[in-house]
Amino acid sequence: MNIIRAKEIASLPDMAKVTLNGVPVYIQHVDEKNETARVFPIDEPQNERTVSIRQLQEER
Template sequence: MDIQRAMDIYNARETYKVSLEGEPVWIEHVDPHNGMATVQVGSRPTNTLTVNVDRLKEDE
């Protein structure tokens, strides 16, 4: 995924399916200057990772 699409999904009112290495995630923050996103993995709010947006995939 590119940084612009990550920003679009983060700012959208709709819900989009996004995954990180096959695991569903929610985008919680996008850092466009560094190309990074903080995502919540699964349903536990404390289970977060900061990853390069290139690792994220929008699911169909």
């Protein structure tokens, strides 16, 4: 995924289908400078972590 699309998804009122290693995640915040995103698995909001935006995949 690219930074622009990650930012778009993070700002959407509805959840987009985004995965990290096959696990559905919610993008909470995008850091353009470091090209990272704060994400958490949809069913585990307590497991928030920072990952490279390139690791995220948008399911269509």
